[in-house]
Amino acid sequence: MKNFEALSPSKHRDVRIMVDYIDQPDAQTNSVPILVSELLLCGANYPLFLIKNSDNGEFMCCALLGFAENENLFLHDGQWSATHIPLTFSRKPFHMTQESNLVYIDIDNPWVNRDRGERLFLDNGEFAPYMTEVIRKLERIAIGMDETQAFIRVLAKHDLIEPVKLDVTFDNDLSEKLNGLYTIKKQGISDLSNTELQQLHQTGALEGAYIMLHSLENVKALAKLKNKRLRVSI
Amino acid sequence: MKDNLMSDSGKIRSILIVGGGSAGWLTAGILAARYGQTMDITLIESPDVKIIGVGEGTWPTMKSTLKEMGVSETDFFRECDASFKQGAKFAKWVTGAEDDYYYHPLMLPQDFTQTNLAPHWLQDSGGRSFSESVCFQEALCEHALAPKTLAMPEYNAAANYAYHLNAGKFTTFLTKHCTEKLNVKHVLATIHDVKQRENGDIDYVVTTANDHLSADLFIDCTGMASLLLGNTLGVEFIDKSDVLFIDSAMAVQKPYDSEEEPILPYTVSTAQDAGWIWDIGLTSRRGIGHVYSSRHTTDEQAELALATYVGPRFKDLSVKKIPIRSGHRKEFWKNNCVAIGLAGGFLEPLEASALMLIELSARFVRDQLPETTSTMPIIAKRFNETLTYHWGRIIDFLKLHYVLSKRDDTAFWRDNRDAVTVPESLTELLRLWEFHTPYRQDFSHKEEVFPAASYQYVLYGMGFKTQVSSRVDNSHARACERAVQENEKIMDKALTLLPDNRQLLRKIHEYGMSSI
Numbered sequence: 001m002k003n004f005e006a007l008s009p010s011k012h013r014d015v016r017i018m019v020d021y022i023d024q025p026d027a028q029t030n031s032v033p034i035l036v037s038e039l040l041l042c043g044a045n046y047p048l049f050l051i052k053n054s055d056n057g058e059f060m061c062c063a064l065l066g067f068a069e070n071e072n073l074f075l076h077d078g079q080w081s082a083t084h085i086p087l088t089f090s091r092k093p094f095h096m097t098q099e100s101n102l103v104y105i106d107i108d109n110p111w112v113n114r115d116r117g118e119r120l121f122l123d124n125g126e127f128a129p130y131m132t133e134v135i136r137k138l139e140r141i142a143i144g145m146d147e148t149q150a151f152i153r154v155l156a157k158h159d160l161i162e163p164v165k166l167d168v169t170f171d172n173d174l175s176e177k178l179n180g181l182y183t184i185k186k187q188g189i190s191d192l193s194n195t196e197l198q199q200l201h202q203t204g205a206l207e208g209a210y211i212m213l214h215s216l217e218n219v220k221a222l223a224k225l226k227n228k229r230l231r232v233s234i
Numbered sequence: 235m236k237d238n239l240m241s242d243s244g245k246i247r248s249i250l251i252v253g254g255g256s257a258g259w260l261t262a263g264i265l266a267a268r269y270g271q272t273m274d275i276t277l278i279e280s281p282d283v284k285i286i287g288v289g290e291g292t293w294p295t296m297k298s299t300l301k302e303m304g305v306s307e308t309d310f311f312r313e314c315d316a317s318f319k320q321g322a323k324f325a326k327w328v329t330g331a332e333d334d335y336y337y338h339p340l341m342l343p344q345d346f347t348q349t350n351l352a353p354h355w356l357q358d359s360g361g362r363s364f365s366e367s368v369c370f371q372e373a374l375c376e377h378a379l380a381p382k383t384l385a386m387p388e389y390n391a392a393a394n395y396a397y398h399l400n401a402g403k404f405t406t407f408l409t410k411h412c413t414e415k416l417n418v419k420h421v422l423a424t425i426h427d428v429k430q431r432e433n434g435d436i437d438y439v440v441t442t443a444n445d446h447l448s449a450d451l452f453i454d455c456t457g458m459a460s461l462l463l464g465n466t467l468g469v470e471f472i473d474k475s476d477v478l479f480i481d482s483a484m485a486v487q488k489p490y491d492s493e494e495e496p497i498l499p500y501t502v503s504t505a506q507d508a509g510w511i512w513d514i515g516l517t518s519r520r521g522i523g524h525v526y527s528s529r530h531t532t533d534e535q536a537e538l539a540l541a542t543y544v545g546p547r548f549k550d551l552s553v554k555k556i557p558i559r560s561g562h563r564k565e566f567w568k569n570n571c572v573a574i575g576l577a578g579g580f581l582e583p584l585e586a587s588a589l590m591l592i593e594l595s596a597r598f599v600r601d602q603l604p605e606t607t608s609t610m611p612i613i614a615k616r617f618n619e620t621l622t623y624h625w626g627r628i629i630d631f632l633k634l635h636y637v638l639s640k641r642d643d644t645a646f647w648r649d650n651r652d653a654v655t656v657p658e659s660l661t662e663l664l665r666l667w668e669f670h671t672p673y674r675q676d677f678s679h680k681e682e683v684f685p686a687a688s689y690q691y692v693l694y695g696m697g698f699k700t701q702v703s704s705r706v707d708n709s710h711a712r713a714c715e716r717a718v719q720e721n722e723k724i725m726d727k728a729l730t731l732l733p734d735n736r737q738l739l740r741k742i743h744e745y746g747m748s749s750i
Contacts, residue, residue: 057748162750
């Protein structure tokens with residue numbers, strides 16, 4: 001359960017966030033939404049897909065973290081081993097409302113405590129450097145959501161999205177099938193006219209589409225992580 | 235098309251569909267999706283004739299029918315008050331007790347194409363009903379869940395489904411789609427006369443405004459009036475009321491009690507003293523109707539039974555009474571005229587076969603449309619053989635529900651089990667099933683309207699006992715156990731994954747479903 005409180009120096013002066021131990025239920029997920037502004041950084045680490053939000057059926061850009069439900073193969077000894085952690089995750093346990101730009105903290109999140117980790121406020125009541133960084137992330141997310149939706153709309157408009165089935169067999173001969181994943185339709189890019197290509201290039205969507213396509217190579221790396229984990233458990 | 239003379243070569247170039255209910259417009263859509271650009275397809279309907287509008291339950295075939303017409307499923311849901319149907323729940327059909335029910339779901343038993351689970355279940359049911367142990371859909375129905383999530387594209391789902399729909403809105407929706415997207419011409423006029431050629435073929439119809447409309451092929455969708463096939467061509471009606479006793483219906487439309495009342499994702503059919511009551515949930519209201527045998531009850535008693543089912547709000551609702559004539563024409567295609575829909579025949583809506591038969595007939599005409607008038611008799615003969623076979627199997631299947639009942643409380647139920655009322659073909663099957671479970675080899679046609687699985691659901695849902703042989707090999711037993719376990723696994727997952735039916739329908743109205 002989430003229990004959000006509006007962030008205030010008086011109320012949350014002593015609160016600390018355990019940033020060095022990520023392995024909490026929140027992190028045990030096999031996909032996390034990402035923003036178009038972090039496509040390159042994410043594409044270097046994770047296979048990226050479009051996945052539908054079951055609340056409204058809209059596409060979201062997501063990084064795939066594992067194959068089974070709640071499987072995050074990047075978690076290791078409490079650490080998230082990647083060169084970039086998606087912003088919608090690393091902003092946790094904070095949340096900013098889009099209407100009022102107010103910052104909230106989920107005080108029931110297991111990272112929230114009073115002994116260990118990063119402080120939110122300095123003694124003078126100003127934000128600590130950690131918190132300044134978090135707020136910068138929250139602001140990037142607030143702007144990035146609309147940008148990301150615009151990116152997806154451009155892809156859909158040019159008929160560049162297609163469903164993809166992932167069927168991976170691991171070293172123990174068990175296989176995992178993933179449905180509901182969508183990727184870029186490569187043929188669709190070839191079919192575009194020069195004018196359309198130019199438009200796509202100018203909006204940055206063309207680069208984004210190619211990053212998503214190339215990121216599919218990371219499925220192999222992800223399967224490798226899974227196999228490594230299977231060997232340890234045998 | 236006026237004064238459009240048929241070319242000398244006898245090529246079939248124009249089709250006139252007469253009548254504009256569900257039958258007319260579905261046929262128009264199915265034909266025009268393929269021939270809209272190359273043939274002259276016109277639908278004429280009378281502005282004075284009201285559509286019967288009670289066919290509100292479909293089969294899963296309607297998904298591909300709509301998809302092939304290029305219909306957006308989101309638009310269909312929004313404009314036809316449509317909701318999901320995942321099967322039928324038969325209440326009080328076996329003993330009449332309060333807890334007496336079984337399901338006929340829309341999915342095949344687990345692993346049906348490789349493994350026949352019926353003998354396995356008959357030997358060891360594990361205390362569960364047949365449909366429960368071989369198919370996860372009953373659980374979805376009992377929890378009022380939708381068969382899919384919003385993330386799944388149009389026409390895709392985790393569990394097979396059909397629709398409940400508002401028949402009036404559906405014809406309006408199809409009219410718009412057919413005329414705007416599929417190039418169907420629409421004529422609003424009342425037919426005053428039908429002119430034949432010397433060989434009996436229909437030449438043209440005459441409207442009250444004295445317009446003449448000719449065509450190479452006429453499709454009679456005039457409902458029970460059967461204007462062309464019955465009246466003009468004089469094709470005999472074969473009465474089946476000696477097998478199926480239902481001959482009257484009265485229907486009401488009941489608003490939901492609140493915005494929170496569940497929209498049941500299945501049709502409920504509750505047996506009564508002299509018939510049964512259907513209950514079909516749309517997004518906007520429920521459609522409830524009592525079909526009964528006037529030989530076994532009176533209109534007053536039938537209305538009382540309906541009032542009891544509906545509850546105190548019944549007095550505010552208007553009751554529509556519809557006569558039913560169980561049976562079908564001796565031929566469905568004669569000369570250059572095909573009857574589709576009620577013009578060809580009618581049966582009680584126990585297994586929602588009406589719209590399905592329209593789709594099946596229209597597809598046949600689409601796929602085997604004669605090139606020339608000279609080949610038409612050959613196609614007509616095939617059509618008649620196929621349709622006669624299907625009507626026979628549907629009548630058998632409907633009668634099966636009555637034959638298997640153990641109800642003894644009224645003459646209606648007792649008379650239904652009288653051997654003289656049971657078709658010979660069904661009697662033979664029942665003898666076979668005393669020792670053999672229905673499986674794929676039992677039915678001769680490639681495309682059966684009711685697959686063996688449907689017979690299994692009804693037989694074993696109603697407590698029929700097949701004495702299966704104990705000669706079962708171990709590998710088959712293991713395959714059965716695996717299938718039953720697999721079904722349980724899928725059931726658990728589906729119950730956590732799938733949303734409430736009403737909630738999903740609300741979201742489809744708000745956000746729509748995407749095509750991919």
